[in-house]
Amino acid sequence: MTELILLGLAAAVAWKLYQWSRAPQDAPLRSVTLCLLTALLSYPLAMPGGGSGVDTVAGHGTAKLVQNVLLLLTVYFLMCFYLYSADGPAARRRARGEAVVVALVAVAIVVAAETVPHDVFAGSFSTADMTIPQIAFFYGVTGLYLMYALGVTGRWTRQYARMSQRPHATGLWMAAVGLSAMAVACAVRAVFVAVRWSGGTVRQPLMAGVAVFLVVSILLFVSGVTYAGARARVTSARLWLRRRRDHRRLAPLWQLLTDAYPENVLRPASPALWDRWRAHGVHRRYHRRIVECRDGLVDISPYLAHEGEGTEVLYLPPAVLADRLRQAVTTIGMDARPARQAVPLAMPQADDRDADVRHLSAVSDALRLSA
Incomplete structure (x- = not known):
């Protein structure tokens, strides 16, 4: 399943890069392409053992740091797609302002990661020692920014869904629910960070449940984004098959x-x-x-x-x-x-x-x- 998702991402990136090469001035297309590209680059690092090569060369925790920075850029470029689609001076100013915000967040978590020994990043979110302030800051700030960006894009997606007709509206509603659910999951994880930083404990089944909820939210978002296109492809394939059959008849x-x-x-x-x-x-x-x-x-x-x-x-x-x-x-x-x-x-x-x-x-x- 993991390899299938990675292959699908790679195919989507290749297609978007081709489209971008034919329309280099298309800002929304550029944002979608960069969103998919950063997601593709971050995905292998998030897989079990995926960042071992990077950690071997650059030290423990480097892969996790790079993966989180790429994740920040993924949601930032997703926001840019909506902002550039509005195609107005205010939207473009907002995109530049958001670039400053994501840059500050990225610099902050890099500084936090560099002030502690690299081996403290060897574990995952559920096993990290949140009593170390830098670790809590790293996960907390990243989660809060993701919550903010996903919440905003979810709200914009709902607005587009209300203005759209089926089947596009159906896909947009699915994507909006997925984005909003991801924002909720990030908010809950930020609460977990605060609890664990203050010395409390969070039960493992609860953290595992939130992780599963996050995965389901991502799948719902991806399904919503691809729904209209997939439905159009299915309809096109059915028409293709029918016309081939009629041609033979x-x-x-x-x-x-x-x-x-x-x-x-x-x-x-x-x-x-x-x-x-x-x-x-x-x-x-x-x-x-x-x-x-x-x-x-x-x-x-x-x-x-x-x-x-x-x-x-x-x-x-x-x-x-x-x-x-x-x-x-x-x-x-x-x-x-x-x-x-x-x-x-x-x-x-x-x-x-x-x-x-x-x-x-x-x-x-x-x-x-x-x-």
Whole structure:
């Protein structure tokens, strides 16, 4: 699970870096990219044993210090995303002011960490000796800043959620709840620091419960951020699969008509083999096949009517129309002249593209079954 989250973060960072390279002046995009980048850099250091290499080179506690500074920058850049999205002079001044605040907090915890032996940072939050003032200051100040930044971004997210429509509003509400819950968890941990610094004790199950609550809050936030995009991707994938299926279903009808009228085959937009699997390529081939089928039906329609038939040919059932189409192709091969004008065939009752495709597919299925 940990490796999967790290891989997902790395993919997101790579994508955002690419987007940022194409729009270097986009301040909100820059903030999101830096937020994800600092989160990616801090995540391995927070993993069990992840900071051992850094501690070996730079001394015990260095990895924890770097990880916490990166975490401060992560929530700062998250705040900047909202501030720069407002795109006003006041918002930009607020972003610069917040930069001063996070810089002061980072300098303060670095100074606190440097005034004690490095080996006191060897443990985790639950095992650290909070009776040492510098350790209590380190964890307390970091937690208070995280509480502040997460609380503010949670409030801004709720405001955006109220102004948005579903499904974006759903994702924003999930993210807002996640951010607010993280802020609450940071506040509770700050209380734990104060209790332990004053000589009190906090039961291990209680600290473990808050840690689990924090993890759940993070997952809820990540789910909220990705909800709208994931839902759009699922919808897009379902449309892609349906159009590939319909493209294959239309193959018998398309083959029959293009054999009779090869000039109706449109030139492909891209000859690349991999274009067959790309979303845009699938959609283009789907629409092109419908147009080619419709053109072929118009061209062959004069050969379909029997003697004495009028408009009945317009509403033939799919199985009957499939039979007539096979006969008409034979008639065309004998160079017979059509006895009537071209008319539209296989017209659906409803006037929309989906109904049109269903009707054409029914004729194509009848051709396949009668082959």
